[in-house]
Amino acid sequence: MxxxxxxxxxxxxxxxxxxxxxxxxxxxxxxxxxxxxxxxxxxxxxxxxxESKEDFFIQIIQNLLARKIYSVLIEPIEGHDNPLERIEDCFDDALETAVHNEMDFGCVLNNFLTEFRGKDQKIMKHLFDIFSIWEVNLVSALQKGKFNGYVDRHVDCEAAATYLISSYFGVRTLMVGTAPSARKYRFMSQLRMYLKSLEPKAIAV
Amino acid sequence: MxxxxxxxxxxxxxxxxxxxxxxxxxxxxxxxxxxxxxxxxxxxxxxxxxESKEDFFIQIIQNLLARKIYSVLIEPIEGHDNPLERIEDCFDDALETAVHNEMDFGCVLNNFLTEFRGKDQKIMKHLFDIFSIWEVNLVSALQKGKFNGYVDRHVDCEAAATYLISSYFGVRTLMVGTAPSARKYRFMSQLRMYLKSLEPKAIAV
DNA sequence: ACTTTAACCGACCACCCGGTTTGTTTTCTA
DNA sequence: TAGAAAACAAACCGGGTGGTCGGTTAAAGT
The missing domain is CATH 1.10.10.60 (Homeodomain-like)
Structure with missing residues (x-):
């Protein structure tokens, strides 16, 4: 090879x-x-x-995008006890690169997912595979956090992961406009609020 | 005219x-x-x-998109006392149309905002104007809710609006994949949790 | 009935893009 | 060092796109 x-x-x-x-x-x-x-x-x-432009792009997805997503959005979260802190730091870092107009690979994934929706099914599958890996890892990180007592046991981890990814994808759209830095600050303040709502409610009996 | x-x-x-x-x-x-x-x-x-394809599209934005955004995402929220309930219903309705593969105008706005980013500045401005109107109205609805005692007085309304819109934009990207209905359900459950965190914390002294 | 004009047709143009092909240069190897 | 294979150059092709333009129909006014 x-x-x-x-x-x-x-x-x-x-x-x-x-x-x-x-x-x-x-x-x-x-x-x-x-x-x-x-x-x-x-x-x-x-x-x-x-072979073709499509083949070229798929190789980019697998060689560059997938690995970057892993190293930036997955690897920093997994393997730690408290996932909520890790998620907060991870999102903060990712959005910070976005503020400086550098390439934010979460945003890249989001853009491509919207661009290819209903057009190129082959590419769409590859993109969605990457997304699924991210989602699965986020869910299991939350579940592990629940097991370790950092996440309230009533939390629906899959739903929380969906909500977290949703908000992250969405804020990147807003940050292309005016004052991305201010938008990031506002977003992070509310993200912290949401993450706090996932913490264990009270000392278990 | x-x-x-x-x-x-x-x-x-x-x-x-x-x-x-x-x-x-x-x-x-x-x-x-x-x-x-x-x-x-x-x-x-x-x-x-x-005149041109661009002119054609701008007229579509102003004649169709702007009005729909108003009637679907703005008008149902403004003018009521408790904005949190209205926001929940509004998002629920909008996502329900999305589940049925109908045109969800919030998603339309999101898609176009990503498609034209850095390409057609003229169109981008028109799209962002619509977005701004939505955002401003959402902020003022939350502030009004704060005034009427439905929203905690410590809540940063601009930040909350940013977070709400972000999550809404983002979830539409996820709903194009598998099981949009399940994703909507999960999203709404967490949205409710977040909205609950905006409610007044305790009875004021 | 005749003219005018709004509304529409469809051939045409210049350009661009993905992809092919043929030919040339570089680099490795026997 | 000769030749083969790898790496690249560039002209070319067919299809598609935004946009133009002279001509044709349909309606309205007089």
Whole structure:
């Protein structure tokens, strides 16, 4: 698999700038030529390495997006005792990168999920797989927190995960407008309130 | 303004089916010909009534989207004493239409906001204006609720509005996948929890 | 009945995009 | 060092898109 060739270097260059442009302009609004122009490469090079634009994008999803989602949104949460604190920090960090107009991969996932809805079913499946992994890990982190006494035992962990992801996806849409920093601050204050409502209500009898 | 002519009828037909296709396929993925084919009309008719595709879309935003947003997401909330109950019902209704794959105009707004981000600044401004109106009204409804004793006086109404809209926008992305009905149920359960955390904490001294 | 004008048709244009093909350069290897 | 294979260049193709334009129908006014 690991063809220690020049091949890999070029493919990775294409994929990283591809993701950049797909993220900022959208998949359908980014032509293959746009990516190649930025790299001073030609169509021949592209179609030598990739079957099609769709195949190219799917490889980006699996090689870049999936791994980034894991390292930024999943790995920081799992394996700790108190998931609520971890979730708060994780969201805070992710939104902070968003404030600085850097690539926030949660937002990337959200954008692509809306862009491909009802259009490219194949790509949609890959995107949704990534999302599912995130969701499952968030649910199990909450359940573990419940087991360890950091989350109230009446909390519906699946519902909480849905709500958390929803709010996160949504706030990224709002942050493209005016004063993203202020919006982040407001969002985080209410997120903390919500997370507090998940804490154990009283000392168990 | 009101040219009681055939003009208006044709323009409205174009706009309604235009919104339908733009919503389900996206703006850039819907050609003018797609719309015209569905109406058995020709290019000549279209460009007789509208300057451009962009102008056409902006008119759709102002004539259809803005009014729908108002009647579905703003008007049901304003003018009542307890905003928390109204918000819950309003979101419930809106998501119920979403479950049935009908056009949920909040989702429409969310989709367009993500689709045009960084692309068409002119359209973006129009979309954001609509969003702002929604946000302002939600904030003032919460403040009024605070005044009337339905919302805790420590609540940051702007932050709460941000959080509510965020969660609403976000859940619509999740509902395109598996089991939208289940996701709606989970979302609503947590929304109720959050809204409860906005209620007055204790009887005032 | 005749003219005017609003409403509409459909061929056409320039452009863009994904993809193919043919040919050239680089790089590895025997 | 010769040749084969890998890596890339660039012209080209077919389909689609936003938009134009001269012409045609239908209605309205006189």
């Amino acid at each position: 690991e063809k220690t060739l020049k091949r890999m270097a070029t493919m990775q260059r294409m994929q990283t700038t591809g993701l950049e442009l797909f993220y900022s302009n959208g998949y359908y609004n980014t032509s293959v030529d746009d990516i190649l122009k930025k790299l001073s490469l030609s169509k021949g090079a592209f179609y030598y390495h990739f | 009101e040219k009681t002519l055939k003009r208006m009828a044709t323009m409205q037909r174009m706009q309604t089916t235009g919104l339908e296709l733009f919503y389900s396929n996206g703006y850039y993925n819907t050609s003018v010909d797609d719309i015209l084919k569905k109406l058995s009309l020709s290019k000549g008719a279209f460009y007789y009534h509208f």
